[in-house]
Amino acid sequence: MADPIKTPRLISCDEAGYTGPKLLDDNQPYFAYAAVDLTPDEASAIVASARAKFRVQAPELKSSLLRKRDNWPEIALDILKPVKGRAMVIAADKRLNLAGKTFEYIFEPVLEKMNGLFYHYDLHRFVMNGLYRILFVTGEPAPKLAEELQAFMKSFDPADAPTVFAAADKSAETHEILACVLRFARGYAAAIAEQSKHLQKQVNPTAKWTLDLTTTCLFSLLLHGWGHHYDSLDVLCDDSKPLQAMAHAFDGFVGRSDSAELIGAGSRPATIKANLANPLRFGSSAANPSLQIADIVAGATTDLLQHQADASYRDLAMWILPHMHPHTMLPDDDFIDLNRPKPRMNLAALQELARRADHGEDPLAKMDEFYESQLAIERKAKSFPF
Incomplete structure (x- = not known):
């Protein structure tokens, strides 16, 4: 037996x-x-x-x-x-996932050398949930901007998203988060395009599945x-x-009985483990x-x-x-609730990144100090329990 x-x-x-x-x-x-x-x-x-x-x-x-x-x-x-x-x-x-991919394919190429800082403070979740609430209103068809985002994240060609990579709309309906995202994309369009080249369909045959969740x-x-x-x-x-x-x-997990710590999207490392008997x-x-x-x-x-x-x-x-697995991805307003300290910090950080994009400044210089200053403000206001 x-x-x-x-x-x-x-x-x-x-x-x-x-x-x-x-x-x-x-x-x-x-x-x-x-x-x-x-x-x-x-x-x-x-x-x-x-x-x-x-x-x-x-x-x-x-x-x-x-x-x-x-x-x-x-x-x-x-x-x-x-x-x-x-x-x-x-x-x-799926729409929340598209909003999340916006961070991954517009912000990540610019912030990748220091991405751990932004993931630590949940800037990706702030942008993801913020864009979801702005772009997708229940019962209404997907707006043009969302269609452009999807098109760009299939082709990684900025030409497929002219609104995204143009100046932000300044109408009264433009939400601050969306305006900052558009300004960021416009200001760092060249860097985003350069970093996205390897993902384009003609270079990477699996790129067509980039937005697939499976x-x-x-x-x-x-x-x-x-x-x-x-x-x-x-x-x-x-x-x-x-x-x-x-x-x-x-x-790579076939016959692998050890475990590893994955550090990335979150403030705590996560242990990954799977010993596959075969492919x-x-x-x-x-x-x-x-x-x-x-x-x-x-x-x-x-x-x-x-x-x-x-x-x-x-x-x-x-x-x-x-x-349901903890990695289930459904909208969570806690990440954008400006009555909470972390969302306020992330809004300030997003505004600072947009300002730097407008002026062609280094997006990463002293951003750790920027977050520390925002944390000090929240601590002084006693809004953080630490």
Whole structure:
């Protein structure tokens, strides 16, 4: 009998809400990626039971088909109850992610030599949540500026975003955060364009997937999730073009039993760990019942987010929420609440960066001292508990 400690643990992964690098799809505003810890026999038993109970005639369980039924939340919950504690799911608001990519591809090229300072103070989250609230008003179509941002982050060609790289609009409707972002982009356009060259489609064939969330979510689910639970993982993914294009990024974790500290987006280092027994495997959900369960988890998550006020989803929410990974990316107004000290500091820093951009000044010179001065102001006002 095989030693259970050394036998790789099967982790099966699938997504819902996939629109590739297009993040402005009004019909699918959320993306979810799920990873379940089930053996093939366990998954087969759950699938067989659900197919019999709910008289599923289709060859496999698919959330895209089951959600057409009036009692879909009940069906999803019934399927998922046996999977309690055996699933993780990451959800992302696609428009918030686009706002976050704005920081990554407009600010990061300019600030990269000192980026740890800005991540420490959550400037990226301040910009991300600020732009989200400004650009995306519920029920309204995506504005031209958002379309330009998406176009630039597909091609990395400033010509695709003329408004972004032109002077900031000075109308009364222009929010201070947006104005500063536009001024920053205009002032450092040359540096941004230069640093973005290696990402352009004609140079990097995987650039078309830059805005895709699949790879990022899988990284979190494995290296900040299941990799900490089991000594060895056998990762099976539903067929996915972006993952197949980026699967090599996980090859370095094959046979790697150590852990590492990741320092970057946050004030505390995070431990990453995942010992893959083999490179990522890909398969069809029809042939792998565990992928069908992952599909149900992911599909139920995106549907819950789109029906948060619907009472029929309340019980399903009680199952899903404890299984949501901490890296879930949903809007958080705490990062832009100017009644809080850190958002006030970040607004001051953003205004200073915009001022430097206007005058062609060094964006990094003494910015650590600038933040320290803002911190001193907050401490003097006793708004910080330290």
